[in-house]
Amino acid sequence: MERRKGDVAKNHWGAIVHVAERRGILTFGDVLALTALAAMIYGVTGLTREATGVMRPTVEIDLSPWVLPKYTLLSLSRGVMAYLLSLVFTLVYGLWAAKDHKAGRVLVPLLDVLQSIPVLGFMPGLIIGMVAVFPHSNLGVELAAVIMIFTGQAWNMTFSFYNSVRTIPPEMQEVATLYRFGFFERFRWVEIPSAMMGLVWNSMMSMAGGWFFLMICESFVLGNKDYRLPGLGSYMSVAVAKGDAVAMAWAVFAMAVMIIALDQFFWRPVVVWAQKFRMEETGQKEEATSWFLEILQKSHFMAWIKGGLRYATVPRSSKVRPAEAAGAPGFARFTSRFASPAAFVIMLILLGTGAWRLVGLVSNVAGKDWAEIILASGLTLSRVFAATALGTLWALPCGIAIGVSPRLSRLLQPAAQVAASFPAPMLFPAAIAAMFALDIPLGWGSVVLMLLGTQWYILFNIIAGAMAVPADLQEAAESYKLSAFDKFFKLYVPTAMPYLVTGWITAAGGAWNASIVAEYVTYNQKTFSTFGLGSQISMAAEHADFPRLAAAVLVMSVVVVVLNRAVWHNLFNFARQRYSINR
Numbered sequence: 001m002e003r004r005k006g007d008v009a010k011n012h013w014g015a016i017v018h019v020a021e022r023r024g025i026l027t028f029g030d031v032l033a034l035t036a037l038a039a040m041i042y043g044v045t046g047l048t049r050e051a052t053g054v055m056r057p058t059v060e061i062d063l064s065p066w067v068l069p070k071y072t073l074l075s076l077s078r079g080v081m082a083y084l085l086s087l088v089f090t091l092v093y094g095l096w097a098a099k100d101h102k103a104g105r106v107l108v109p110l111l112d113v114l115q116s117i118p119v120l121g122f123m124p125g126l127i128i129g130m131v132a133v134f135p136h137s138n139l140g141v142e143l144a145a146v147i148m149i150f151t152g153q154a155w156n157m158t159f160s161f162y163n164s165v166r167t168i169p170p171e172m173q174e175v176a177t178l179y180r181f182g183f184f185e186r187f188r189w190v191e192i193p194s195a196m197m198g199l200v201w202n203s204m205m206s207m208a209g210g211w212f213f214l215m216i217c218e219s220f221v222l223g224n225k226d227y228r229l230p231g232l233g234s235y236m237s238v239a240v241a242k243g244d245a246v247a248m249a250w251a252v253f254a255m256a257v258m259i260i261a262l263d264q265f266f267w268r269p270v271v272v273w274a275q276k277f278r279m280e281e282t283g284q285k286e287e288a289t290s291w292f293l294e295i296l297q298k299s300h301f302m303a304w305i306k307g308g309l310r311y312a313t314v315p316r317s318s319k320v321r322p323a324e325a326a327g328a329p330g331f332a333r334f335t336s337r338f339a340s341p342a343a344f345v346i347m348l349i350l351l352g353t354g355a356w357r358l359v360g361l362v363s364n365v366a367g368k369d370w371a372e373i374i375l376a377s378g379l380t381l382s383r384v385f386a387a388t389a390l391g392t393l394w395a396l397p398c399g400i401a402i403g404v405s406p407r408l409s410r411l412l413q414p415a416a417q418v419a420a421s422f423p424a425p426m427l428f429p430a431a432i433a434a435m436f437a438l439d440i441p442l443g444w445g446s447v448v449l450m451l452l453g454t455q456w457y458i459l460f461n462i463i464a465g466a467m468a469v470p471a472d473l474q475e476a477a478e479s480y481k482l483s484a485f486d487k488f489f490k491l492y493v494p495t496a497m498p499y500l501v502t503g504w505i506t507a508a509g510g511a512w513n514a515s516i517v518a519e520y521v522t523y524n525q526k527t528f529s530t531f532g533l534g535s536q537i538s539m540a541a542e543h544a545d546f547p548r549l550a551a552a553v554l555v556m557s558v559v560v561v562v563l564n565r566a567v568w569h570n571l572f573n574f575a576r577q578r579y580s581i582n583r
Contacts, residue, residue: 059228061238063247068254075231076258079210082149086206089154094161112564113557115155115509118516118537119148119213123220124546127227141227148217153206156506160202163502164195167576196277201464204267205457211423212453236426252426259418269293362554364547373536377555380533384511386447388504391455399459400492403466424452425517432521442530449518450511457507465499466492497575505568512560
């Protein structure tokens with residue numbers, strides 16, 4: 001074992017030395033990689049300094065454009081930390097729900113509930129709890145901001161991973177069983193590769209979901225308490241409140257630069273790298289490319305990192321080992337018999353405690369207030385359906401066109417990523433001005449505002465579904481000379497249908513969350529609202545009316561769960577059984 005590792009390390013470092021001798025000590029890829037690393041260290045350091053600083057009653061946000069680089073790095077650091085937390089949650093929770101069917105009967109509906117709770121629903125208790133734990137520093141407020149961004153990211157990724165694991169082709173499961181894969185081997189070589197395409201695209205969408213509520217997460221107000229944090233979201237929030245058009249323009253520019261940089265330096269290389277997980281026998285006609293990935297592949301620094309990871313993960317033997325020798329089944333039996341039930345019991349105890357306190361809180365809400373909240377939920381429900389339908393009308397053809405064409409993906413995916421990642425509330429002032437100019441009431445205009453943020457869930461899921469269409473099926477369609485109309489409705493739409501339904505589920509959940517900022521908006525130092533459940537939640541949070549806030553959030557959760565159970569999940573099961581190419 002040690003000798004083999006030594007041979008691998010020796011050969012690897014010999015290759016690095018040989019490349020270094022031929023190409024020089026430092027490449028352009030090294031410069032870019034080291035610069036990105038330095039920026040990450042600076043952002044994390046700045047965030048740590050802010051978190052460990054003395055607790056401040058208020059934060060003065062400087063609207064000078066010169067502070068935007070610092071504010072942008074702080075916001076990016078919070079978003080990245082929230083994404084890492086979301087990724088861990090996705091892998092653990094999604095795998096647990098998919099593998100443990102008994103626990104899944106509770107975990108999946110619970111995920112529906114968590115997705116339906118808007119950021120403002122988590123905010124009061126989270127902030128109060130974190131500030132109580134860290135009363136003398138900003139750490140509690142920083143952690144609360146990261147967790148609130150997490151609540152805008154995690155659910156979409158988790159649904160995608162859960163559905164991917166549930167739809168793994170039976171032949172792949174049989175091969176894993178034949179080779180006696182243990183728990184970790186099956187996770188690494190079967191479940192992660194099968195879910196990779198959907199996970200990557202939904203990760204991009206989840207980051208966009210986090211940015212959507214950036215203005216709320218960094219500039220939240222609870223009653224007469226101001227919990228603002230320095231960042232791009234709070235910068236834009238203050239600029240909007242003051243009506244400073246120049247500062248708003250600078251914030252939009254800074255956000256666009258950050259999103260484009262993220263797309264070109266991270267997401268695009270990851271999308272290209274993930275192509276190797278496509279489950280098909282023949283390749284694409286045109287391979288997707290990334291200029292930055294090509295540069296990194298020539299980087300000595302990245303070769304050093306890759307060599308270290310390869311050295312650390314060299315298998316002990318190339319032979320297929322009995323599962324009992326690896327101890328994997330023992331771990332799986334321990335997990336299924338002890339760890340999973342124990343975690344499930346603990347979760348039920350926590351949920352029971354929270355439910356008991358929630359009952360005590362909402363018992364103070366009057367009957368007429370309940371009737372008003374329920375009526376408001378019906379109006380918001382109609383807006384959610386309208387926004388989802390409007391998003392599907394354009395996202396379905398565009399998503400399929402982008403997904404099946406690497407050329408269009410290379411040209412349009414960066415633009416789609418920028419548009420999807422851009423926080424829609426930053427565009428609300430311009431959208432509201434246009435609606436008022438066209439004399440469109442907010443009751444109808446809120447559908448458009450909700451659409452600005454939720455349509456991307458549908459688009460990116462459709463792109464992932466279209467990219468999963470095997471190339472041999474596309475070649476067969478061309479061999480039979482199917483028309484573009486027939487290929488669209490007989491090949492691409494059926495193949496992408498499970499992904500489309502997943503997009504509908506997450507888009508509808510996102511629309512419910514977006515309603516809190518779409519039905520209650522601030523423009524030109526004035527507040528405008530329309531009757532709906534989102535505006536009920538926003539007003540309750542602004543006035544620190546916790547019983548009414550809890551009642552509105554509870555109604556939203558119940559409506560979303562019933563809708564998901566009665567409509568979306570039945571539709572997904574039908575699409576998986578009827579249209580999945582893996583069955």
